[in-house]
Amino acid sequence: MANIRYAKDNFELGENQSVLDCLTDRGVPVPFSCRSGVCQTCLMRATGGTKPPEASQQGLKDTLKLQNYFLACVCHPDTDLEVALPDDDDIQAVIPATVKSLKLLNSEIMYVALECHAPIDYRAGQFINLFQDQSVGRSYSLASVPHEDDHLHLHVRRLPQGRVSGWIHEELRPGQTVQIRGPGGDCFYTPGNAEQGLVLIGTGSGLAPLYGIIRDAFSQGHTGPIRLFHGSRDQNGLYLTGELRDLVRQYPNFDYIPCLSGGDVAHHFAAGRVHDVAFRHIPNLKNWRVFLCGHPEMVKTAKRNAFMAGASMKDIYADAFNVSQSST
Amino acid sequence: MSQQESLYEKLGGEAAVNAAVDIFYRKVLSDDRISSFFEGVNMETQAAKQKSFLTMAFGGPHNYSGLDMRRGHAHLVERGLNDSHVDAVIEDLGATLRELGVKEELIAQVAAIAESTRNDVLNR
Ligand SMILES: Cc1cc2nc3c(=O)[nH]c(=O)nc-3n(C[C@H](O)[C@H](O)[C@H](O)COP(=O)(O)OP(=O)(O)OC[C@H]3O[C@@H](n4cnc5c(N)ncnc54)[C@H](O)[C@@H]3O)c2cc1C
Numbered sequence: 001m002a003n004i005r006y007a008k009d010n011f012e013l014g015e016n017q018s019v020l021d022c023l024t025d026r027g028v029p030v031p032f033s034c035r036s037g038v039c040q041t042c043l044m045r046a047t048g049g050t051k052p053p054e055a056s057q058q059g060l061k062d063t064l065k066l067q068n069y070f071l072a073c074v075c076h077p078d079t080d081l082e083v084a085l086p087d088d089d090d091i092q093a094v095i096p097a098t099v100k101s102l103k104l105l106n107s108e109i110m111y112v113a114l115e116c117h118a119p120i121d122y123r124a125g126q127f128i129n130l131f132q133d134q135s136v137g138r139s140y141s142l143a144s145v146p147h148e149d150d151h152l153h154l155h156v157r158r159l160p161q162g163r164v165s166g167w168i169h170e171e172l173r174p175g176q177t178v179q180i181r182g183p184g185g186d187c188f189y190t191p192g193n194a195e196q197g198l199v200l201i202g203t204g205s206g207l208a209p210l211y212g213i214i215r216d217a218f219s220q221g222h223t224g225p226i227r228l229f230h231g232s233r234d235q236n237g238l239y240l241t242g243e244l245r246d247l248v249r250q251y252p253n254f255d256y257i258p259c260l261s262g263g264d265v266a267h268h269f270a271a272g273r274v275h276d277v278a279f280r281h282i283p284n285l286k287n288w289r290v291f292l293c294g295h296p297e298m299v300k301t302a303k304r305n306a307f308m309a310g311a312s313m314k315d316i317y318a319d320a321f322n323v324s325q326s327s328t
Numbered sequence: 329m330s331q332q333e334s335l336y337e338k339l340g341g342e343a344a345v346n347a348a349v350d351i352f353y354r355k356v357l358s359d360d361r362i363s364s365f366f367e368g369v370n371m372e373t374q375a376a377k378q379k380s381f382l383t384m385a386f387g388g389p390h391n392y393s394g395l396d397m398r399r400g401h402a403h404l405v406e407r408g409l410n411d412s413h414v415d416a417v418i419e420d421l422g423a424t425l426r427e428l429g430v431k432e433e434l435i436a437q438v439a440a441i442a443e444s445t446r447n448d449v450l451n452r
């Protein structure tokens with residue numbers, strides 16, 4: 001059995017246990033959120049010459065991989081590992097940011113604008129981790145576009161009993177300073193192949209990264225068709241509809257299709273689940289670039305369907321907004 | 329005379345693997361005989377593993393030993409992996425190459441490489 005060495009302590013790793021579970025069970029305050037290797041909240045570093053398993057480094061930037069960073073929730077080492085929490089003075093240092101404004105976009109989604117105290121290099125659609133306190137952080141995607149927007153823009157959906165989303169909705173105030181880390185993730189627009197069709201499918205606050213990606217694509221001169229499908233149960237769950245309709249008027253290659261899955265559907269809306277509507281509109285996805293964000297089940301199903309409908313695996317970009325099932 | 333071209337080179341090397349991987353994986357996922365072995369796993373990791381499989385079957389560079397093949401498929405053998413599944417994989421592989429316009433003669437060589445791992449894959 002492998003041993004995990006943290007600070008002065010040695011913990012034996014249980015069978016099938018992740019390093020995250022091993023440490024949090026013993027009271028070590030490792031932050032975490034998705035527990036599935038996506039959000040990068042549980043970032044740790046292997047020290048003392050030990051190397052983390054490759055599988056626990058998936059999705060990390062090369063610079064982090066080289067420094068033996070890994071994701072504790074998907075780390076199952078066969079050999080002993082000496083681990084530490086990320087230091088404050090390395091590249092993943094926590095950056096303070098001031099809340100510039102807060103605004104409800106609909107009854108459940110809050111727009112948050114943040115001004116970073118140090119410059120941060122990001123792409124629209126990536127995510128940052130926002131910390132409520134040192135051991136509680138959650139991922140939020142970036143709806144802002146560097147060079148176009150002065151601040152970082154987030155869309156935070158409030159979950160019932162949600163610890164961090166509840167705090168953002170109820171307690172956070174303009175002027176307050178919060179800690180963020182990041183950015184991370186590879187769901188963003190890459191220049192090149194400007195004539196390629198882009199199809200973007202999102203549910204709820206999954207619109208945040210997509211809104212950033214679309215505006216980024218426009219600013220980089222994308223000429224191919226861009227189709228946005230945004231889904232919700234009813235009309236109250238949609239937002240930014242005015243802004244998106246303005247973009248439709250402004251860009252002839254852009255189309256916005258709001259989809260409602262909950263029954264009576266008014267004029268101007270497509271009826272049905274968002275990915276079903278999208279695949280009905282574009283049955284053959286060969287040569288399309290696909291972006292999927294939001295509800296994990298939607299993302300999983302749509303990823304498979306997009307691939308089977310002809311999209312190449314390398315052209316599918318996805319962020320499942322995984323919410324931890326057993327949270328702190 | 330220059331050195332003889334290897335099977336991997338004749339097929340087109342890494343570019344051929346990249347061209348084949350999506351088509352092959354799509355066939356596997358829509359093949360009811362074997363798709364269940366590939367369900368529920370992360371699609372990106374799976375695609376990466378399909379690439380390893382194709383590189384190996386195309387006679388390309390790889391570091392898998394027979395023991396690795398045994399270990400890598402042991403959990404599948406436990407779930408009932410048998411000869412009929414290996415047949416299906418080899419069939420889908422052939423269909424993929426045909427779709428890409430590869431000559432029958434080369435397809436037979438690829439099938440033979442896959443065939444040579446059968447006992448390791450089935451852990452016997
Ligand atoms: C890569 C990534 C990007 C993300 N981007 C965004 C974003 O841009 N905007 C955004 O709003 N969120 C985003 N999320 C989700 C976000 O990180 C948090 O998980 C979310 O805000 C919930 O955190 P919380 O602390 O409020 O809830 P927690 O206190 O962690 O848990 C909430 C509770 O709600 C339960 N629950 C789970 N799903 C639901 C549901 N659909 N309805 C009701 N209850 C549920 C859970 O079981 C849990 O007990 C993203 C996640 C990832 C992994």
Ligand code: HEM
Nearest residue numbers: 362365366377380381384392400413414417442445446449
């Ligand atoms: C015909 C000979 C076969 C060869 C040469 C072969 C080769 C490989 C290789 C190289 C890998 C990657 C291993 C790794 O890097 O982890 C792999 C993984 C895998 N193979 Fe095969 N394979 C064969 C047959 C099959 C069959 C018949 C099935 C099931 C129908 C199958 C299912 C899988 C699965 C599911 C994985 C991923 C395992 C995991 O994620 O744990 N393979 N195979």
Ligand code: FES
Nearest residue numbers: 033034035040073
């Ligand atoms: S990546 Fe480990 S908790 Fe999200």
